[in-house]
Amino acid sequence: MKQAIMTEPGKIVYRDVPVPPVGDGQIKVKMKKIGICGSDIHVNHGKHPYTGYPVVQGHEVSCEVAEAGGGVDGFKPGDKVTIQPQVVCGECYPCTHGMYNACETLKVMGFQTTGMASEFFVTDASKVLKLPDEMSYDHGAMVEPAAVAVHAIRRFGDVAGKSVLVLGGGPIGNLVGQFCKAMGAKTVLLSELSAYRLEVAQKCGIGTINPREKNLKEAMLEAFGTDGADVIFECVGIEQTINEAIIHARKGSDIVVVGVFGDLSTVNMGFIQDRELKLIGTAMYRVEDYIDAVRLIGEGKIELDALITDHVPFGEFARAYELIDKQKDKAMKVIIDMD
Numbered sequence: 001m002k003q004a005i006m007t008e009p010g011k012i013v014y015r016d017v018p019v020p021p022v023g024d025g026q027i028k029v030k031m032k033k034i035g036i037c038g039s040d041i042h043v044n045h046g047k048h049p050y051t052g053y054p055v056v057q058g059h060e061v062s063c064e065v066a067e068a069g070g071g072v073d074g075f076k077p078g079d080k081v082t083i084q085p086q087v088v089c090g091e092c093y094p095c096t097h098g099m100y101n102a103c104e105t106l107k108v109m110g111f112q113t114t115g116m117a118s119e120f121f122v123t124d125a126s127k128v129l130k131l132p133d134e135m136s137y138d139h140g141a142m143v144e145p146a147a148v149a150v151h152a153i154r155r156f157g158d159v160a161g162k163s164v165l166v167l168g169g170g171p172i173g174n175l176v177g178q179f180c181k182a183m184g185a186k187t188v189l190l191s192e193l194s195a196y197r198l199e200v201a202q203k204c205g206i207g208t209i210n211p212r213e214k215n216l217k218e219a220m221l222e223a224f225g226t227d228g229a230d231v232i233f234e235c236v237g238i239e240q241t242i243n244e245a246i247i248h249a250r251k252g253s254d255i256v257v258v259g260v261f262g263d264l265s266t267v268n269m270g271f272i273q274d275r276e277l278k279l280i281g282t283a284m285y286r287v288e289d290y291i292d293a294v295r296l297i298g299e300g301k302i303e304l305d306a307l308i309t310d311h312v313p314f315g316e317f318a319r320a321y322e323l324i325d326k327q328k329d330k331a332m333k334v335i336i337d338m339d
Contacts, residue, residue: 009046062140
């Protein structure tokens with residue numbers, strides 16, 4: 001089978017490798033679609049702090065069951081599935097207390113261990129989740145980033161009836177906004193500088209603000225009234241936006257830090273202390289987040305097609321990164337087609 005390997009930043013080669021055998025408790029899948037995320041882009045640029053080379057990428061996937069190993073129940077060839085890409089120890093404090101997404105020795109397929117950029121892949125059945133038959137493989141590859149959004153919301157709690165501010169309109173910020181709406185938020189306002197991403201958010205039914213064109217404080221007053229936002233989701237990962245969140249947060253409210261910060265940030269801890277703000281971290285997802293994401297997507301409450309901007313054949317994997325670098329903010333989600 002063909003496998004794509006990034007041998008160094010910006011260079012992908014293909015090699016022929018044996019199709020892996022299936023052991024007891026494992027499932028072999030035929031890969032259908034692979035999504036590229038922001039962390040993959042960091043790897044392509046040589047800026048991911050926890051990924052070395054060579055590396056086989058691929059962690060946002062949809063696939064078809066090819067074979068189930070001994071002792072595996074509930075799966076059969078032809079089933080449409082996705083895969084949770086976490087590799088955890090199962091023994092540390094987080095793992096034994098229901099927080100395996102924060103495992104002390106967490107590895108992620110495509111970064112610290114082999115990813116799924118190959119024609120076939122074998123993994124433990126416990127990492128495989130069924131998708132509805134009617135769900136497209138494109139949408140199936142979006143379940144992983146959708147689970148990121150669901151977990152971020154779960155870290156805050158019940159958003160039903162709440163006023164929500166989302167800072168950042170990339171794929172994750174957009175999905176956070178959409179899932180907040182789907183979960184019953186009273187008002188969702190998304191702040192973003194890119195005109196294109198604002199347009200996509202509007203297509204997805206999310207209220208928007210461009211802070212270059214309108215004062216964010218005034219827009220929040222119009223959207224939420226004098227009570228302000230109940231929760232702010234920071235989905236950019238830079239010092240400017242986390243400080244905007246702190247400045248604009250209502251006293252006693254929550255800020256969920258979703259964006260991945262590549263650099264250290266200085267924040268106004270005086271505001272956090274004096275206003276009794278809560279900064280809440282969120283890392284990846286757990287199986288319940290996948291289940292909720294699949295359910296809400298299946299119910300038609302989440303718009304995914306507007307986020308998919310390009311398709312690239314598996315044999316032209318490197319071109320996907322060229323498109324992303326060229327299109328910049330206009331590249332929301334690029335999908336690798338395996339067939």
